[in-house]
Amino acid sequence: xxxxxxxxxxxxxxxxxxxxxxxxxxxxxxxxxxxxxxxxxxxxxxxxxxxxxxxxxxxxxxxxxxxxxxxxxxxxxxxxxxxxxxxxxxxxxxxx
Amino acid sequence: xxxxxxxxxxxxxxxxxxxxxxxxxxxxxxxxxxxxxxxxxxxxxxxxxxxxxxxxxxxxxxxxxxxxxxxxxxxxxxxxxxxxxxxxxxxxxxxxxxxxxxxxxxxxxxxxxxxxxxxxxxxxxxxxxxxxxxxxxxxxxxxxxxxxxxxxxxxxxxxxxxxxxxxxxxxxxxxxxxxxxxxxxxxxxxxxxxx
Numbered sequence: 001x002x003x004x005x006x007x008x009x010x011x012x013x014x015x016x017x018x019x020x021x022x023x024x025x026x027x028x029x030x031x032x033x034x035x036x037x038x039x040x041x042x043x044x045x046x047x048x049x050x051x052x053x054x055x056x057x058x059x060x061x062x063x064x065x066x067x068x069x070x071x072x073x074x075x076x077x078x079x080x081x082x083x084x085x086x087x088x089x090x091x092x093x094x095x096x
Numbered sequence: 097x098x099x100x101x102x103x104x105x106x107x108x109x110x111x112x113x114x115x116x117x118x119x120x121x122x123x124x125x126x127x128x129x130x131x132x133x134x135x136x137x138x139x140x141x142x143x144x145x146x147x148x149x150x151x152x153x154x155x156x157x158x159x160x161x162x163x164x165x166x167x168x169x170x171x172x173x174x175x176x177x178x179x180x181x182x183x184x185x186x187x188x189x190x191x192x193x194x195x196x197x198x199x200x201x202x203x204x205x206x207x208x209x210x211x212x213x214x215x216x217x218x219x220x221x222x223x224x225x226x227x228x229x230x231x232x233x234x235x236x237x238x239x240x241x242x243x244x245x246x247x248x249x250x251x252x253x254x255x256x257x258x259x260x261x262x263x264x265x266x267x268x269x270x271x272x273x274x275x276x277x278x279x280x281x282x283x284x285x286x287x288x289x290x291x
Binding site: 013 | 159174175176178230231244245246247250252
């Protein structure tokens with residue numbers, strides 16, 4: 001069982017968490033100005049890196065808050081968790 | 097008009113006998129019926145938070161914290177801006193707190209029928225819970241009058257240590273039956289004399 005460090009509740013079992021896709025995708029300032037292609041890109045296009053990836057997670061089984069995490073997609077290691085709305089922290093050490 | 101207080105049924109009323117039979121000196125189980133539960137939401141630092149804080153004598157600040165205790169009114173921490181106030185049946189707490197909050201931003205909601213409260217007590221109660229709860233239940237980490245929202249029996253519950261050997265488990269009412277079945281099964285081994 002993997003432990004995920006919720007910024008509000010501390011380390012909890014992964015079964016208490018839900019996944020929410022890529023983090024730091026801002027809603028367009030003026031959605032009406034977007035072309036269909038740009039709108040589709042905002043809605044559906046996501047990075048799929050090998051290595052560190054900033055993601056949204058929700059602690060369903062505890063505080064029910066959304067937060068962000070930097071996770072290594074290769075090793076599944078969580079390198080940092082931080083509250084939603086704050087900037088992505090610099091984590092040292094790339095893909096191991 | 098019939099009296100609602102007499103007509104209402106607690107979610108575990110049909111398990112009462114089973115729970116009595118399963119209870120022994122090592123561990124016993126019972127339902128705490130019709131507790132008043134009030135959901136509170138207020139962002140720390142706002143006027144609504146301050147109003148609730150003053151009236152309740154404080155609000156819990158971090159995970160695990162409980163303000164007050166099981167014999168009076170207790171406020172459990174659920175998230176940084178969400179709390180659960182619990183006290184005895186028909187206390188009118190929701191009405192009082194609604195007045196306290198007034199027009200400030202925030203929320204006071206009567207959730208009394210939302211969760212069932214199951215109490216297990218006795219020297220083996222921690223051992224029963226350890227089989228089903230992934231959190232560290234050791235008294236070194238989990239002090240009396242601390243509460244955490246977590247999972248038992250694959251079910252979201254609030255687990256509250258109300259005494260040295262007494263725990264209250266609050267699943268949503270629809271899961272209460274399942275949680276009781278699970279706990280009764282976990283209690284079987286403690287109903288016999290130790291060899």
